[in-house]
Amino acid sequence: MFKKTSFLFLLALVFMLQPSATHPVAKATAQKSTSIDLRLLETTDLHADLINYDYYLSRENNRIGLVQTASLIRQARNEVKNSLLFDGGDHLKGNPLGEYLARIKGINKGKIHPVYRAFNHLKYDAIAIGNHEFNYGLKFLNTALKGAEMPAINANVISIKTNTPYFKPYVILKRKLEDQDGKKHDLNIGVISFMPTQIMKWDKSNLEGRVFPRPIVETAKEYVPIMKAEGADVVIALAHTGITDEPYHPDTEDAVYYLTKIPGIDAILSGHSHSVFPGPSYQKIANTDMKTGRINGKPIVMAGAFGSHLGIIDLNIKKVAGKWKVVNGISQVRPIADEKGKPLVQTDTQLYKLLMPEHKEMVKTINKLGH
C-alpha cells in the first residue's frame, strides 16, 4: 500500500533530482562560447644588440642580446597554442656593430642586415620602424628593410611627395588560431605602428624635404576604424612611444596613455623609453593596474631595451554575437638576467651561430683599432 506522504516524498524527490541532474549540463552548453587565447610577444629598442657582448668593454654581458631573449621567446611560445612575435622599433642603431654595418661595411644589394636575419630566423610577425631607424638615412634603411621577411610598419611618417604614409601604415595578419577546444578559426589581426614626431628635430638632415610626421593619437584615431572596416578582429598597436599621464599634447613623445583611450585598440606594445612596464617606474600613472599590466583597462607592455626583457600580453578572445571580441588582457615582462647580471636563460646557440660572421668581424675590427 502506498502511503500518501511517501508518494508525495517520492514525487518531490523526482522533481528535485531532475533539475539538478540535467539542467546544469544544458546551461553550460548554452553559455559556452568559443574562446581563444592569443599571446603577443615583444622585443623593443634592441639597438643592434644581437649578441650578449659589450663591444665597448670587449667582454660578455648577459644583461643584453637578442641571442638571450630568443630563449625566452621559444619558451613563451611553447607554453601556449597561439602566439605572435613583434619588435617595437629602434633595432638598427645604438652600438658599434650597428655603426660598423651602416658606416663602414654597408649593406650591399642581396645582403641581409644581421638584425633582419635574426628577425627572419625567429619568425617575427611584424616590426615597427623606430625613430633611430632614420639615423643612417632613408637610403640605408630602405636597402636594409629589403632583407626583412615580415611587414615593417609605421603610420605617422608621411611622404611629402605623395602625402601618404612613407611606410606601410598597418597590416592585417591572417592567422589560424586554435580555440580552447582545439578547433581552428581564421582571425584577422590588425597591427599598426607609430613613432614620436620629434624625428624632424633628431634627424633633420636625413628627413627634411622628404617626410613629415603626424601626431600619434590623431593618426591612430583615423586608422583604427579603417582597420576595423577592413575586417580586423583584433587591433594591436606597436607604439614606439613611452608612457606618461601628463596632459595631452599632439607632439607628446609619450603617447601610450592616450592611445589606451581609443576605442578599438586592444593591446599596446610600447617602447622608446628603454623602460619596463609593468614595473615600478610607472606606479604613479593614473588608472594603472600593475598586477594585470593595464592602463585604462587596456593591456600594455614595454620590454626594456637591448633585449633585456621579453614583453608578453595574453589576450582572451571570445565570439560575442557573431563577432570576435577581446574580453581579457594581462601583461608581464620576463628578464634575461637577474639584478646582478647573472643570466636567467641559456644563449640560443642556433641564433648565435647565425650571427657569428658579423660578430667576429666586429671583434676583430675593434681589436685592430685598439692596438
Ligand SMILES: [Zn+2]
Ligand atoms: Zn626610440
